[in-house]
Amino acid sequence: MTDEIKAVGHKAGGLVIGIAAADAFNEFVPEGHRPGDLLPGAKSVVVAGNLGPTAGAWRCPDHRVMEITGYDFRENVAIHVMCDTIEQRYGHQAIQAGSLPTGGHQPPMSMMLAAVLSGLGTRSLAANIILNPEYGLLYYAALVTTLDLEPDHVLEDDVCPSRHCIQMYRKLGTTPCLASCPKDEGGCLEGSLDEDGRISYSYYDRERCTSRSMNFGIGSLQKSLVQITTEPDQDRRRSMIYSDFFTQSLSALCSYKESVAQCFECMRVCPVGMEHRRLK
Secondary structure (H helix, E strand, C coil), X not given: CHHHHHHHHHHCCCCEEEEEEHHHHCCCCCCCCCHHHHCCCCCEEEEEEECCCCHHHHCCCCHHHHHHCCCCCHHHHHHHHHHHHHHHHHCCCEEECCCCCCECCECCCCHHHHHHHCCCCEXXXXXXXXXXXXXXECEEEEEEECCCCCCCCCCCCCCCCCHHHHHHHHHHCXXXXXXXXXXXXXXXXXXXXXXXXXXXXXXXXXXXXXXXXCCCCHHHHHHHHXXXXXXXXXXXXXXXXXXXXHHHHHHHCCCCCCCCCCCCHHHHCCCCCHHHCCCC
């Protein structure tokens, strides 16, 4: 059953497929965010990952392309097809795990943790983004099911830092991702490696990153409203309301995708999976 369901997921668009036991989450997350909270009697979590934007989209200088288009739904299609297979062929319940925040920054279930527990990757210096050992940055989706499947093993070796990053850190005291957005220079990242080349400390300024990378959509509308409502000058306040930026922020809500941001600098320079992004 495990092999067949994985094959179905790969055929439907999952580049990588991993499985974790549902109770493996209990050690790391509080009640209300566990697989069994989403589906009573949950036994397994199946995770699908895929590349997000195309290699060409990564190089596009127009931020609007990354905001309103993308390929970061292929993993969701794989999850939908596997859910149908589990329910229709094996007679067990299955549900797609909620991955986008319904309040604040907390989603019903963490796709980052799901990817780690299913053996698809480990956390990185760059904002704790989960890196797959073969492809680097992937977008993840997951399903929760009452079907008892054979779980995969958590990766024994850390994907981050890579061998190249360790060498750079020992010579320069930084890595490609940390150098691309250093906290002391107004960026979002800071970190250090120990003598064995493993992550000993990492820092990520989420609010600063969100305010910069989410240039349109919900984030930009919130920023604009704060600026407009606190602007004392009536004429300037009016010009801000009718500005192109505020107009674009409003219109972007109609086609906004929270999973896509405009800033990929830390991942653009990451050597993990670079060969899959380097095309003619």
